[in-house]
Amino acid sequence: FRAARLAEVPDVAANAVHFANDLISLVETLYHERKYNQAINLGEAALAERPDSSTALNYVIRALIQEERWREAEDRINEARRWLPLRDIAFLTGFLDRKRGRHRAAIESYREAERFGKTGASLFRELAFCLFMEGRLTDAAKAIREALERHGDNPYVVDLWVQIVAAQGDFDGARSALERLQAIDKPVHYLRRLSRVELAMGNHTAARAAALEAVQSDPEPPFEVLAQLAYCDIEVGLLFDAE
Secondary structure, three states: HHHHHOOOOHHHOOOOOOOOOHHHHHHOOOOOOOOHHHHHHHHHHHHHOOOOHOOOOHHHHHHHOOOOHHHHHHHHHHOOOOOOOOHHHHHHHHHHHOOOOOHHHHHHHHHHHOOOOOOOOHHHHHHHHHHOOOOHHHHHHHHHHHHHHHOOOHHHHHHHHHHHHHHOOHHHHHHHHHHHHHHHHHHHHHHEEEHHHHHHHHHHHHHHHHHHHHHOOOOOOOOHHHHHHHHHHHHOHHHHHHH
16 A cells, blocks of 8 residues: 555555555655655545544644645644644744744744753754754754754754854865765755755855756756756856756
């Protein structure tokens, strides 16, 4: 069942025996693979079978936020206030604010989630990102260290670690962090981050080479990867390619 759903073979999936937990597990997998619309659809199916699944609801709301479906996400958060723990409500509120660019409000919500007992890499990663966007690099570095201590093999955490270290001007540290990212993340995401670091160092040719390799490594490169290549093309004067 899980293989058929991931491979998008509905006829096989329809005739396969499954548990509600299989659906919930798939929602999490699809979310982390950045297939947000699929995660939403499958998450709704999971909630139809298991209405009290906080995991499925969390990922549905986060996927709605990723897709910038703000009103729907707000409505689902408000509905969830009746039964989700306060720590989850605060975290989801912070995530919504963060994705809408309201970083200060997000920081307050994440601190509130921490006070209510929320822990884990996702909280400290999100908090670190907002502090980073507010220019509070020292505080951001402290938060990302907390996340690394808990989940040093999480690609999202390590990717943000690269960004913060590079912003502090420690490019040797950034390269060290990139080595870890290369070992745990998909090539397309590692190469995009490598390109960003090379660009920050002024190595425009190397940055474009990494961005081009990132695009070529994925049959359907994400928007941010194509955008990075376009930006590098502009920087090196390849305006026709950029267009």
